[in-house]
Amino acid sequence: MATRYFGVAMKRREDPRFITGRGTYVDDLALPGLVYAAMVRSPHAHARIKAIHKEKALQHPGVIAVFTGKDMVDSGVKSLPCGWLLPGMKLPPHYPMAVDKVRHVGEIVAVVIAQDRYTAEDAAELVEVEYEPLPAVADGAKALQPGAPAVHDEAPDNVCFRWSIGDREKTDEAFRRAHRTVKVELVNQRLIPNAIEPRAAMAQYNPATDEYTLWVTSQNPHVHRLLLAAFVLGIPEHKLRVISPDVGGGFGSKIFVYPEETIVTWATKQVGRPVKWTARRRESFVSDAHGRDHITEAELAVDEKGKILGMRVKTIANLGAYLSTFAPAIPTYLYGTLLSGQYEIPTIYCEVTGVFTHTTPVDAYRGAGRPEATYVVERLMDVMARELGEDPAEFRRKNFIPPDKFPYQTPVALQYDSGNYEGALNKALEVIRYKELRQQQEELRKQGRYIGIGFSCYIEACGIAPSQVVGSLGAQAGLWESALVRVHPTGKVTVYTGSHTHGQGHETAFAQIVADELGIPIEDVEIIHGDTGSVPFGMGTYGSRSAPVGGSAIVLSLQKIKEKARKIAAHLLEAAEEDVVFEDGKFYVKGVPDRFKTFQEVALQAYLAHNYPPGLEPGLEASSFYDPKNFTFPFGTHIAVVDVDPETGKVKILRYVAVDDAGRIINPLIAEGQVHGGIAQGIGQALLEGAVYDENAQLLSASLLDYALPRADDLPSFEIDHTVTPCPHNPLGVKGIGETGTIAATAAVVNAVMDALTPFGIRHIDMPLTPEKIWRAIREARAA
Amino acid sequence: MKVPVTVTVNGQVYQREVEPRLLLVHFIREVLGLTGTHVGCDTSQCGACVVLMDGKAVKSCTVFAVQADGAQITTIEGLARNGQLHPLQEGFWEMHGLQCGFCTPGMILAAYDLLQRNPNPTDEEIRHALEGNYCRCTGYHNIVRAVRYAAEKLRVQA
Ligand code: FES
Ligand code: FES
Numbered sequence: 001m002a003t004r005y006f007g008v009a010m011k012r013r014e015d016p017r018f019i020t021g022r023g024t025y026v027d028d029l030a031l032p033g034l035v036y037a038a039m040v041r042s043p044h045a046h047a048r049i050k051a052i053h054k055e056k057a058l059q060h061p062g063v064i065a066v067f068t069g070k071d072m073v074d075s076g077v078k079s080l081p082c083g084w085l086l087p088g089m090k091l092p093p094h095y096p097m098a099v100d101k102v103r104h105v106g107e108i109v110a111v112v113i114a115q116d117r118y119t120a121e122d123a124a125e126l127v128e129v130e131y132e133p134l135p136a137v138a139d140g141a142k143a144l145q146p147g148a149p150a151v152h153d154e155a156p157d158n159v160c161f162r163w164s165i166g167d168r169e170k171t172d173e174a175f176r177r178a179h180r181t182v183k184v185e186l187v188n189q190r191l192i193p194n195a196i197e198p199r200a201a202m203a204q205y206n207p208a209t210d211e212y213t214l215w216v217t218s219q220n221p222h223v224h225r226l227l228l229a230a231f232v233l234g235i236p237e238h239k240l241r242v243i244s245p246d247v248g249g250g251f252g253s254k255i256f257v258y259p260e261e262t263i264v265t266w267a268t269k270q271v272g273r274p275v276k277w278t279a280r281r282r283e284s285f286v287s288d289a290h291g292r293d294h295i296t297e298a299e300l301a302v303d304e305k306g307k308i309l310g311m312r313v314k315t316i317a318n319l320g321a322y323l324s325t326f327a328p329a330i331p332t333y334l335y336g337t338l339l340s341g342q343y344e345i346p347t348i349y350c351e352v353t354g355v356f357t358h359t360t361p362v363d364a365y366r367g368a369g370r371p372e373a374t375y376v377v378e379r380l381m382d383v384m385a386r387e388l389g390e391d392p393a394e395f396r397r398k399n400f401i402p403p404d405k406f407p408y409q410t411p412v413a414l415q416y417d418s419g420n421y422e423g424a425l426n427k428a429l430e431v432i433r434y435k436e437l438r439q440q441q442e443e444l445r446k447q448g449r450y451i452g453i454g455f456s457c458y459i460e461a462c463g464i465a466p467s468q469v470v471g472s473l474g475a476q477a478g479l480w481e482s483a484l485v486r487v488h489p490t491g492k493v494t495v496y497t498g499s500h501t502h503g504q505g506h507e508t509a510f511a512q513i514v515a516d517e518l519g520i521p522i523e524d525v526e527i528i529h530g531d532t533g534s535v536p537f538g539m540g541t542y543g544s545r546s547a548p549v550g551g552s553a554i555v556l557s558l559q560k561i562k563e564k565a566r567k568i569a570a571h572l573l574e575a576a577e578e579d580v581v582f583e584d585g586k587f588y589v590k591g592v593p594d595r596f597k598t599f600q601e602v603a604l605q606a607y608l609a610h611n612y613p614p615g616l617e618p619g620l621e622a623s624s625f626y627d628p629k630n631f632t633f634p635f636g637t638h639i640a641v642v643d644v645d646p647e648t649g650k651v652k653i654l655r656y657v658a659v660d661d662a663g664r665i666i667n668p669l670i671a672e673g674q675v676h677g678g679i680a681q682g683i684g685q686a687l688l689e690g691a692v693y694d695e696n697a698q699l700l701s702a703s704l705l706d707y708a709l710p711r712a713d714d715l716p717s718f719e720i721d722h723t724v725t726p727c728p729h730n731p732l733g734v735k736g737i738g739e740t741g742t743i744a745a746t747a748a749v750v751n752a753v754m755d756a757l758t759p760f761g762i763r764h765i766d767m768p769l770t771p772e773k774i775w776r777a778i779r780e781a782r783a784a
Numbered sequence: 785m786k787v788p789v790t791v792t793v794n795g796q797v798y799q800r801e802v803e804p805r806l807l808l809v810h811f812i813r814e815v816l817g818l819t820g821t822h823v824g825c826d827t828s829q830c831g832a833c834v835v836l837m838d839g840k841a842v843k844s845c846t847v848f849a850v851q852a853d854g855a856q857i858t859t860i861e862g863l864a865r866n867g868q869l870h871p872l873q874e875g876f877w878e879m880h881g882l883q884c885g886f887c888t889p890g891m892i893l894a895a896y897d898l899l900q901r902n903p904n905p906t907d908e909e910i911r912h913a914l915e916g917n918y919c920r921c922t923g924y925h926n927i928v929r930a931v932r933y934a935a936e937k938l939r940v941q942a
Contacts, residue, residue: 011877018885019873021820021860025886028819117814118805196824196832196920197886248822248886249920281825503884503921669880673926677883680923704829704918712924713911741923 005512005522009669012508013522014501023246026200026215027278034202035064037264037277038120040110040127041286042102045136045358045697046149049100049109053128057112060126062119065271067263068110069097077266080257080322081231083223083476084329089161089354092152094322096232096259096266102131103151103321104359105699106286111263113271117278136358138693140318141295143357151321151356160319160354161328165336165412171349174310178301182384187766188372190293190318190691191684192701193365194709195502197248198279199288201261203268211239212268216261218244218530219254219500220540223477225532227257227325233266240265244530247502251681252364253288254502255542256325260287285702290691291365293318294331294372300380306388308343308399313350313376321356324363328354333473334369334464334543340410341377342421342457342635343399348411358697364542366681367460367742374458378747382455382754383763392751393429396457397422414461416633420661423723425457428637428659431721437641445759451654452756454640456748462544462736465628480627481545482536483553485514485561487620489607491600492524495557498538499550500530503677504738505670506546510554512666513732517558518599519585536623544634544736547666548727553626555731560622565602568620571613572597572605632727632735636660638679638744640752646760649775651687651753653716658744660720663727663735671737672720678741679718684710685742686749690768708768757781789853793818794862802849808842809833811849812859820860820889824918831917834890835859841897843916860889863896871937872896872930881930883921891917895931903939907932 017023054066072095079093097108110127114120135149142148143158150156175181201216212235218224221242228242229235247254264275279287295316301309317331336350385395400421401408408416434453441451464470467478482498495514499506507527515522529535541550562582569587570577579590588596602620605611609618641655658675665671688708692700701707726733746767753769754762760781765773786801793816800815812821812835821844824832833845836858863870872892875881882888891914898905898913905913910931911924919927 011880015877015882015885018882018888019860019869019876019892020864021818021889023820023885025819025822027823028813030814030817117810118803194918194920195884195886196830196918197822197884198824247884249884251920278823281827281830505883673880673883673922676923676925677921678923681920703827704825705827709918709920710923711911711918712914712927713908715911715924717907717928718923718925 005516006666008512008667010508010512010667011669012505013511014505014507025197025246025248026202026217029202029215031204031274033273035113035115035271035273035275036117036120037267037275038112038124039108039260039283040112040124040129042098042105042107042109044102044131044133045105046134047102047131048134049098049102050130050132052110056128057123057126060123062115063112063123064115065113066110066127067267067270069095069099072097072266073099076234078232080259080262081227082323082328083325085474085476086161086163086328086332089328090155091323092154096262105697106360108259111267113267113275136697138357138359138697140293140316140355140357143355144316144353151358155356158356160323160356162353163332164351166349167347167411168349170347171310171312174347175299175301175312178309179304180387181299181301182380182387183297183299184379184383184764186296186298186376186379188292188294188296188375189767190362191291191365191689192285192691192707193251193253193288193291194284195249195251195253198281198284199254199258199260200278201264202274202276203265204274205269211241212265213241213243214261214265215243215245217247217254218242219250219502219542221500221530221532222498222537223540224257228262228265232262241533244500250502251366252291252368252542256289256363258287282703286360286699289324289361289363290320291362292372293362296376298376298380300384302384306390306395306398308345310347311339311345313339315352317352317354318357318359318362319354320359320361322361324361327361327363329475330364330369335373337412337414338370338373338459338461339377339412341374342401342459344401345411350412359693366678367739368543370460370739371682371743371746374456374743375747378456378751382751392455393425393434396455397425415630417630418725418728419633419635420723420725421457421635424635424659424661425637427721427723428639428657431659431719432639432641432655432657450644450646450756450759452642452644452752452754454748454750454752454755456638456744456751458636458744460634460740460743461631462634462739463548463628463632464543465549465631467627477539478627479539480625481549481553482538482623482625483550483557484536484623485554485557485621487561487603489604491520491603493518493520494526494528495554496528496535497550497554498535498540499546500541504541504546504674505667509547509666509670510551513551513554514558517555520599544738547734548632548730548736549626549628551732551734552628552730553624556624556626557622560624561620564620565599567613567616568602568605569597572611629729632663632730634660634662634735634737634740636740636744638748640748642749642752642756644753644756644774646778649771649778651769651774653683655719656716657719658741659722660737660740661723661725662737662740664724664733666734674737675720675741676718678739679745680710680715682742682745683715683749685746686767686769688714688768787850789850791852791855791857793857794859804848804850806849807845808847808849808852809844812844818859818861822886822889824886829918831890831894832887834893834917836893836896841894860892863892871934875930875933879926879930879933881922881927887917887919891919891927895934899935899938904935
């Protein structure tokens with residue numbers, strides 16, 4: 001069939017509503033009788049709650065109710081569940097509001113419901129909470145020290161889990177045989193996601209039908225519904241409808257089931273009015289799940305020829321005060337399994353300790369474990385190349401998994417499906433004009449200017465699957481995706497996808513797939529998502545799964561539609577089914593293209609069922625649940641070129657080249673946009689962002705004044721290119737592109753800065769590479 | 785204690801009684817029901833709330849509704865004329881200058897202000913002018929292209 005839409009850089013169909021102010025985000029919604037919730041949050045990182053006095057708040061005009069954690073628990077509300085369990089893991093309860101103790105700054109202790117936003121916030125200040133402050137710890141390594149304050153009685157040593165992957169003995173042996181080894185100590189600092197739309201939730205209860213509706217900023221409304229209904233609130237699943245309308249960015253932070261939506265869903269029944277809560281930014285800082293926060297010791301061993309013999313990694317992963325929905329998976333299965341990178345590494349051993357601290361819970365943030373792994377691998381590669389005096393590109397090339405070794409089994413569980421790593425590296429080198437650049441670097445150094453070139457040859461694993469495997473690793477969910485394709489009598493099509501778009505452009509990209517497969521104009525296709533009332537149970541969007549898993553589910557349904565339509569067409573054409581060809585929206589008998597039935601005619605007949613194949617059911621719709629055979633493995637090379645001013649320590653990114661391979665690309669415009677956004681977040685981590693807690697576990701970087709999100713003038717324009725190695729095991733040949741930028745960029749930028757600082761003998765500085773840190777490092781190096 | 789205000793928004797005159805502390809952004813969103821103007825922060829950092837007040841970009845979370853008494857406000861809803869998108873709206877669409885769309889209204893109106901002052905900005909000037917508007921999705925690359933597109937289009941039209 002002629003491809004008409006797949007691969008075309010179409011502008012997005014969702015944009016008209018956003019550029020004219022007609023989007024519908026949760027906070028835009030209002031209902032008759034709506035009242036507002038304001039959360040009373042703990043100012044302490046760790047304290048016993050001695051008493052909560054509601055009276056003053058209740059007396060405030062306009063206040064409808066005040067509830068505490070005890071009120072919720074007494075009415076039967078349960079702990080928020082954790083969706084990934086590791087063997088031997090400690091799982092202390094996490095109630096939507098604290099009951100006896102608070103364990104991080106910002107934990108909710110009470111909620112005030114009032115007639116309007118301002119009144120609710122005023123009254124929240126009138127709730128008097130008596131606290132007995134207790135010692136607190138924010139740092140993952142310090143929390144492991146003897147005598148550190150325990151976050152939970154269930155884990156007196158603050159250890160949630162100890163996890164390992166790979167072969168320890170074999171790896172130790174490789175290090176004993178090694179010609180050369182290097183070791184780095186890396187802090188992958190805590191990040192705060194900061195989607196520009198703050199989280200929000202609005203809930204309504206109808207006593208006549210006993211039904212609840214929850215509008216929530218969710219990347220996965222069905223998961224929200226299941227967990228809230230079945231695990232926390234005890235609502236029959238079919239009596240809770242969850243709608244996630246337009247959502248203003250997620251980056252992981254809107255996957256999880258949070259206290260706030262739980263509270264409003266519960267409270268709406270108590271007060272008999274619809275209730276809305278919208279986070280203020282300062283609440284986002286302390287309550288959105290944070291990302292990263294690893295402390296790592298990593299070693300690499302090579303032989304005489306510079307071929308890698310083994311890798312050893314030890315990581316402390318700070319999980320925060322409670323286990324967020326998927327927290328245990330991130331620093332384990334999404335991290336340790338990625339440590340082989342693009343390289344042939346005969347043996348790897350990785351040990352991770354998951355630690356509780358008195359901080360906001362940590363969970364998936366764009367990339368989720370994979371950026372942390374890539375940072376370890378790519379920093380090690382650079383440090384080793386420098387140690388050996390080899391060019392960092394050539395050292396990588398020498399150790400790449402060659403194209404003829406796919407499928408490739410790594411020593412850390414994954415089996416890579418396909419790849420051509422040298423292809424991407426070569427292309428990136430060509431785009432950046434590597435040789436010239438190195439010469440230029442030499443010359444500039446003589447003039448006292450320090451530019452640096454940094455590589456990141458990354459691998460990503462996305463569309464995590466199949467369900468059976470993830471189940472065996474501890475996931476409490478399947479990781480397939482659903483799609484229902486409904487063809488209407490006029491041949492127009494509505495697709496209900498279990499994926500959720502919060503910026504990724506599914507309404508365009510998915511429609512491109514559908515229009516092509518059915519040979520109909522794209523205007524005839526509507527994509528619906530984000531409503532458990534109409535969409536079949538779906539797993540949602542995270543981990544770059546929408547195209548490879550969600551898109552594939554749509555293809556499966558389309559195949560079923562075409563099969564049935566062909567039967568109907570064969571009947572209308574009075575031909576044998578096998579002889580009927582479907583091309584460009586027309587069914588015809590092989591060799592007789594001018595006697596045809598259009599897709600629309602067939603659709604109509606499916607609903608009339610007058611002139612119809614005997615025994616065939618009327619109607620034309622199909623649903624599918626696609627469970628992939630494997631992850632998909634996008635890869636690529638990113639190169640950053642930076643200029644470091646030795647007098648001020650300021651880093652300027654001169655160029656940024658990204659060559660990504662995400663298989664076949666549905667819409668290059670959207671795919672490039674995803675790469676841009678990912679790179680921006682990766683650069684943000686490398687140079688600007690970082691959560692800062694003080695000794696008492698107070699979050700110091702708790703506003704946009706104190707937490708440096710990348711601004712337009714912090715970033716360069718990006719040079720984007722790609723190679724195409726189709727995914728061999730899904731029907732579209734697509735991989736995933738949503739996280740590649742974030743996974744690659746951090747290491748590329750840090751490697752570039754370290755390359756620039758080589759003449760000073762500086763080997764490593766922890767992120768974010770602020771001017772101050774660099775300036776200090778240079779000063780110390782000069783003094784030494 | 786409420787006070788009367790008269791504000792013209794997108795050409796329409798609204799007379800309302802408001803609390804003196806009511807922010808202009810909440811007046812626009814909740815009193816008038818124009819939800820295209822967004823709120824992304826509480827420290828006047830993000831720019832999601834930018835509107836034009838008497839032709840100039842302001843962060844409507846830093847203005848009280850009473851301060852807008854007698855003012856002419858343009859929000860994103862009022863930018864297209866006679867069903868014709870403004871070149872900035874067109875540019876953001878053409879150049880894929882938005883993903884989730886949350887920052888977009890503020891971004892477009894901040895860029896509007898820039899192009900009024902500087903019809904032919906360099907990329908650097910665009911980046912500098914949009915410093916007060918955060919976008920977490922796009923990495924700004926395509927936003928810069930979108931503004932450039934609009935600048936060119938407006939120059940041709942002029
Ligand atoms: S809402 Fe963030 S600047 Fe106004
Ligand atoms: S498009 Fe999402 S914040 Fe800019």
